[in-house]
Amino acid sequence: MIIVMIMRSRAEVMLDDFLWRAALAGVAVALASGPLGCFVVWRRMAYFGDATAHAAILGVALSLGFSISVFIGVLLAALAMAFLILSLSGRMFAIDTLLGVVSHGALALGLVAVTFIPGVRVDLAAYLFGDILAVGRLDLLIIGAGCLAILVVLWFRWERLLLFTLNADLAAARGVDTRRENMILTIMLAVLVAVAIKILGALLITAMLIIPAAAARPISRTPELMAGIAVAAGVAAVAAGLSGSFYWDMPTGPSIVTAATLLFVVASLFTLSRTKVLR
Amino acid sequence: MSLIQAQGLGVRTGGKQILRDVDLSVRKREIVTVVGPNGSGKTTLLRALIGAQTPSEGVVIREAGLRVGYVPQRLAIDQAMPLTVARWLALSGIKNSQQHLQIAEQVGISGLLKQQMSSLSGGEFQRALLAEALLMRPDLLVLDEPTQGLDQPGMASFYNLIEGVREDLDCAVLMVSHDLHVVMRSSDHVICLNGHVCCQGTPTLVSNAPEYQALFGFDTEGALALYRHEHDHRHDHAQQGGSDAG
Numbered sequence: 001m002i003i004v005m006i007m008r009s010r011a012e013v014m015l016d017d018f019l020w021r022a023a024l025a026g027v028a029v030a031l032a033s034g035p036l037g038c039f040v041v042w043r044r045m046a047y048f049g050d051a052t053a054h055a056a057i058l059g060v061a062l063s064l065g066f067s068i069s070v071f072i073g074v075l076l077a078a079l080a081m082a083f084l085i086l087s088l089s090g091r092m093f094a095i096d097t098l099l100g101v102v103s104h105g106a107l108a109l110g111l112v113a114v115t116f117i118p119g120v121r122v123d124l125a126a127y128l129f130g131d132i133l134a135v136g137r138l139d140l141l142i143i144g145a146g147c148l149a150i151l152v153v154l155w156f157r158w159e160r161l162l163l164f165t166l167n168a169d170l171a172a173a174r175g176v177d178t179r180r181e182n183m184i185l186t187i188m189l190a191v192l193v194a195v196a197i198k199i200l201g202a203l204l205i206t207a208m209l210i211i212p213a214a215a216a217r218p219i220s221r222t223p224e225l226m227a228g229i230a231v232a233a234g235v236a237a238v239a240a241g242l243s244g245s246f247y248w249d250m251p252t253g254p255s256i257v258t259a260a261t262l263l264f265v266v267a268s269l270f271t272l273s274r275t276k277v278l279r
Numbered sequence: 280m281s282l283i284q285a286q287g288l289g290v291r292t293g294g295k296q297i298l299r300d301v302d303l304s305v306r307k308r309e310i311v312t313v314v315g316p317n318g319s320g321k322t323t324l325l326r327a328l329i330g331a332q333t334p335s336e337g338v339v340i341r342e343a344g345l346r347v348g349y350v351p352q353r354l355a356i357d358q359a360m361p362l363t364v365a366r367w368l369a370l371s372g373i374k375n376s377q378q379h380l381q382i383a384e385q386v387g388i389s390g391l392l393k394q395q396m397s398s399l400s401g402g403e404f405q406r407a408l409l410a411e412a413l414l415m416r417p418d419l420l421v422l423d424e425p426t427q428g429l430d431q432p433g434m435a436s437f438y439n440l441i442e443g444v445r446e447d448l449d450c451a452v453l454m455v456s457h458d459l460h461v462v463m464r465s466s467d468h469v470i471c472l473n474g475h476v477c478c479q480g481t482p483t484l485v486s487n488a489p490e491y492q493a494l495f496g497f498d499t500e501g502a503l504a505l506y507r508h509e510h511d512h513r514h515d516h517a518q519q520g521g522s523d524a525g
Contacts, residue, residue, distance in 0.1 A: 042360045163370055166354050166362075172331035173349035173421070174372075220361040221395070 022132045022199075023242055025143045026256065029196045029208065030234030032147035034216075035154050035227035036188055037209035037234075041217070042165050045189075046210055047096060048085060051103035052189055053205040055081035056197045057110030060127045064117050071142050071194050078190035081106055086186065107202070130201035130253030133245065139198055146195035150188050157184065162223055200253045207257040208234065215264035218271035233263045281306055282342050282419050282451055283328060289336030290323050297323045299475050301337070305419060310445065310452045312462045315472035316494060321455040322352065324472065325423050328453070348417030348450075350408045352424050356396045364399070364407050365392040371414040378414060385447070386410045386440060402433040406440070413444060420445070422454035426461075434458055438465055459495065 040049050056074045058081075063073025085102060089095050114122050126134065135143070154161070164171040164181045172178050196205045216229035241256030281304040288301040298320040305311050313321050326332035328339055329349050341347075356362055368379045383389040386406040391399065399407060405425055412420060422441070426434040438461050445452055456462050462469060462482065469485040471477040477490035485491050 042355075044359070159370065159372070165360070166356060166370070167351045169326055169329065169331040170349055170351050170354075172326075173329040173347055175330070178331070217359065217361065221363055222361055222366045226361055 018133055018135070019242070019246060021135045021137070021140050022252070023238070025135045025140050025199055026132060026238030026242060027235055028140075028144050028147040029192070029199055030212070030238050031231055032150040032192055033196070033208045034212055034231030034234050036150060036192055037211075037213035038216075038223065038227045038230055039161065039165060039185060040189070040206075040209045041213045042223075043185075046206060047099040047103065048082070049189060049193075049206040049209055051085060051099050051106065052078045052082050053193050053197075053202050054103045054107035055110070056193050056202040056205070057127060058106050058113065059110070059194075060122070060197070060202075061110050061113035061117065064114065064122060070197070071146075074197050075190060075194035077106075077110075078193040079187065082186045082190050086182070110202075126201070127197060128201045128203050129251055130197070130199045130204060132199040132242070132252040132256075135198055143195045143198070146191050150191060153184065153188060157181070161185065200256065204253045204257050207260065208237075211257065211260040211264050212237065215260065215267045218267055233260060233267075237263060280342070281340075282345055283347075283453075284340045285324075285328060285337065286340065287337035288324070288327060288334050288339065290320070290327055290332055291335040292323075292332075297474065298327070299336070301472075301476055303470055303476065303479070305451050305453050307418075308445070308449060308451055309467045310442075310465060311454075311468045311470065312466040313453070313455045313470045313472050314457075314459065314462055314495075315477075319473040321472055322423055325421055325453070325455060329421055342418070345419060346415055346417045348412030348415060348420045350405075350412050350420070350422045350425055352427060354396075354408065358397060362396045363392070364388065364394055364396060367396055367407060368392075368411050368414060371411045373414045382410045382414055385444070386413070401428045402437065405429065405437060409440070409444070413448065416448060417450050420448075420450050420452045420454075422452065424455050424457060426456070426458060434461065441465075 040046060055077045059074035059077030060070060061073075062068075062077060063070045066073070081102065085099065088098055088102075093101075111124070114124060123131075125131075160171065160176050161181055161184075163174065164176055164178055168178045171181070192209070193202075193205055196208065200208050212230040212233040213226065215233045216226045220226035220229055237256050237260035240259035241250075241252055244250045244255040244259070245252040284304040285301050288298060288303075289296065290298040301324060303311070313324060315321050323332060327334050329347055330339075364383070365376070365379055368382070373379075379392065380389060383392055386409055388399075388403055388406045388410060391403060391407070396404065396407060409422075409425070420441075425441070426437050429437060438458075441452060441454075442465055444450075463486060464482075466482055468479065469482050470479040471485055471488070471491045471494065473494060477494060478485055478488040480488075
C-alpha cells in the first residue's frame, strides 16, 4: 500500500515534467507500432498506411472546424480513408495508383481545409511533423489507452493474423473470418494514426511503423522475434530522438525517425557483413 | 458416408459465373482428384469446399467435426517475414516439438526444422506445407496443385508421400492436379471440371469419356498409356481403396 502510494506520488511528479510525458508517449507508440508495423511490412501495406496517415490532416481540419477532439477527428478520417481504399481496391485502377490519388488528395484537401477554418491559427507543422514535447496529461492518457488496446488485440489475435497474412484461404479453412481480421488490422492502423499524430505527425507515422520493423527483419528468425526487436528499435529511436530534441533543439518527430533510420542502416550493414563472411 | 459433399454448388464473383451446378462428394479414405484446364474453377471449387469462398448457389455439407488439412497453392512467405520451419509447424496450433519432429521425419524434412521457410527448395517447401496440414491429423487432406514447380522425380516422390500418408492417417485426399498421368495412377475418383462437372468417375472411365478427351486432346493418350503401364506393375497398390470409388 505504502509502496503504491510512493510510486504514485513519484509518477505524479514525473508526469508534471513535459519530457517524461513525451518519453512515455513515445514509448507507448513504439510498443504498439513495433508489432503492428511488422504486419504493415509483411502485408505490404506501406502505402496503405501512408494514405491513412495523410487523411489525418483532413481529420485535423474536421476536428477544428466542428470543435471536436483532434483524436476523434483524426480517427474518423483515418477510418474513412482506410475503408474507402478497401472498398475501391481491385476496381478500375491498380492499387498503387489508387493509393497515390487518395493519399495525396486527402493530404492536399486537408491542408486547404485548414486554411478555411475561421478564427484559428493552426500550427500545421505540429500536425505534419509532430510535436511530442507538447503532449499533455490527457493526451498521454489517450495515447496510452490507444496503444494498450492495439497491443491487447494483437496479443489475442496474433496466430490468427499471422495465418491470415501467410495465406487467407488457409486461415479460412481453419475457421478464421478473414474479412474480419482484415478489418481489425485496418482499425488498429487507424487508431495508431490517431494517437501518434501528436507525436510524429501525419508525414512520419508510417516511418515509425515501417522502419523499426524493417530494421528488425534481417536479425530475426521468427515473427515474434521481429516484433520484439522492432519494439526495442522503436523505443531506442524515441529515446535518441528525444535527447537530440532536448539537447540540440532538433524537431522531435524527424529526430526520432532519423534515429530509427540509423538503426535500420546499422542492422542492414551488420547482416551484410555477416553474410559476406559466411560466404 | 461422405466426409464432405457439394450439392448444386455455384460460385459467381464479379458478375462472372465461375462454377455452376457442381455435385461431388468425398468419402472416407478416398483419393479424389479434380482435373481441368486453366480457369476452369478448380481452385474456386476447393476454396468453396474449405469455406474460403461463399457459394452463390447450392450447399456444402461437411460431416460434423470434420478436420480439414489444407495445403494452399502458395504461401506469401518472402523475405519480409522471418519464419523457421518449426515456427511454421506451430501455426497448426500444435506446439509440441516432439510431434513436430515426428511429422517432419514422416515427410522427410526433419533436418530442416531450424531453417527459414524461404530458404527451402521447392520440394522441401511443399513437404513443409504438407507437414503443417498433417499435424492436426485431418480426416480430409485438401491439396491445391501440390507439385507445382516440382520436376518429374520431385512430383513422383511427393505423390508417393501422399499415398503413404493417407495409409498412415487413414484420411481422404481431395486434390487439384495438372499431372494427368499421376492422377490416373493414384486416384480413386476423378472429376473433370470446366466451370461445371464435365464427367466424373474412375480414372479409366473418365479418360475414356469424350468430354475429357475433348478438353485434354491427344494428351490423354500419353496419360492413359502411362496409367496402364503403372497399373500393370503396381497392381496391388493401384487397386487399394478403389472399392468404394465410383
